Amino acid sequence: MTQSQPAQFSFEFFPPATNEGEIRLWDAIRELEPLNPNFVSVTYGAGGSTRDRTLRVTERIVNETKLKPVAHLTCVGSSGTELSEIINLLLSSGVTSLMALRGDPPGGLDKPWEPHPSGFTHAVELVELARELGMKEIGVAAFPDKHPESSSLEFDAEVLAKKQDAGATMAITQLFFKPDSYFALVDRARAYGCTIPIIPGVMPLTDEKQILKFAQLSGSEMPPEILKYLKEGSTQPVEVAKRGVEVATNLSAELLAGGAPGIHFYTMNRSSASREVFMNLQS
Numbered sequence: 001m002t003q004s005q006p007a008q009f010s011f012e013f014f015p016p017a018t019n020e021g022e023i024r025l026w027d028a029i030r031e032l033e034p035l036n037p038n039f040v041s042v043t044y045g046a047g048g049s050t051r052d053r054t055l056r057v058t059e060r061i062v063n064e065t066k067l068k069p070v071a072h073l074t075c076v077g078s079s080g081t082e083l084s085e086i087i088n089l090l091l092s093s094g095v096t097s098l099m100a101l102r103g104d105p106p107g108g109l110d111k112p113w114e115p116h117p118s119g120f121t122h123a124v125e126l127v128e129l130a131r132e133l134g135m136k137e138i139g140v141a142a143f144p145d146k147h148p149e150s151s152s153l154e155f156d157a158e159v160l161a162k163k164q165d166a167g168a169t170m171a172i173t174q175l176f177f178k179p180d181s182y183f184a185l186v187d188r189a190r191a192y193g194c195t196i197p198i199i200p201g202v203m204p205l206t207d208e209k210q211i212l213k214f215a216q217l218s219g220s221e222m223p224p225e226i227l228k229y230l231k232e233g234s235t236q237p238v239e240v241a242k243r244g245v246e247v248a249t250n251l252s253a254e255l256l257a258g259g260a261p262g263i264h265f266y267t268m269n270r271s272s273a274s275r276e277v278f279m280n281l282q283s
């Protein structure tokens with residue numbers, strides 16, 4: 001893979017539950033805005049729990065910033081009619097880009113997925129709906145280290161190609177730690193005729209709890225040497241943050257050098273680490 005276009009950067013936020021969280025979110029948005037990201041995305045809570053907050057934050061981004069918001073939406077707990085209503089609300093507030101996701105099983109990751117009785121079974125159906133209703137850009141999830149419920153990496157690639165056929169215009173990956181997992185995913189997807197940009201998702205891990213939590217949640221194995229390096233610094237918060245930024249910078253640089261179209265930063269509503277990695281990549 002070789003890179004032909006300038007790299008594109010984007011930042012992901014979650015809709016906070018408290019006023020304090022809202023202030024921190026908006027501080028982060030304002031601090032990252034001058035970097036002119038390609039877009040910023042706002043997640044949708046597990047179980048559909050943040051419907052109104054996701055709508056409110058994305059609408060405010062449209063009205064008060066120069067940023068392009070991408071609203072995440074999942075199939076969890078909503079009928080097809082309710083999903084149509086949400087998409088139409090987003091469109092009427094000026095949000096024209098959607099991340100169309102299935103969502104995790106509402107009962108927990110160890111429980112089987114059960115769709116809403118009048119809802120969707122797979123994300124691909126939400127992609128179709130979003131396209132029919134007029135969403136201009138539709139993003140979907142991709143999994144360098146395999147989706148936990150999927151039978152194989154090959155099947156994941158087939159699913160990604162189906163999402164493209166249904167109308168997806170880009171994919172963003174789950175967190176991962178080894179560049180080769182990303183490059184292999186891209187090769188598999190291309191072999192199934194999937195040509196949309198597949199943007200790697202990178203999270204600068206800046207505290208020990210975060211490191212352990214996300215390594216576990218993503219289902220992606222952190223290389224032991226990286227885990228050791230990050231944990232060695234964990235007695236000093238400043239040092240672990242510095243190492244987290246360094247690890248994320250190295251990963252991002254390798255991904256971009258190998259042809260990744262850009263980097264999607266999982267910011268956790270904090271700007272400094274993502275901004276540092278971004279700045280390191282510019283220099």
Ligand SMILES: Cc1cc2nc3c(=O)[nH]c(=O)nc-3n(C[C@H](O)[C@H](O)[C@H](O)COP(=O)(O)OP(=O)(O)OC[C@H]3O[C@@H](n4cnc5c(N)ncnc54)[C@H](O)[C@@H]3O)c2cc1C
Nearest residue numbers: 043044072101102103104122123141147149150172173174
């Ligand atoms: C970038 C990114 C952003 C995310 N944002 C959110 C968020 O905001 N809120 C949230 O709750 N979750 C979010 N998630 C998590 C996501 O909802 C879960 O990973 C979920 O388990 C899978 O979602 P999906 O869209 O990939 O589902 P799907 O594409 O439906 O895949 C789910 C499973 O079904 C299988 N499958 C898919 N299509 C078919 C088919 N036609 N036939 C048989 N099997 C099939 C797949 O192999 C996979 O195992 C995000 C994930 C990523 C990578």
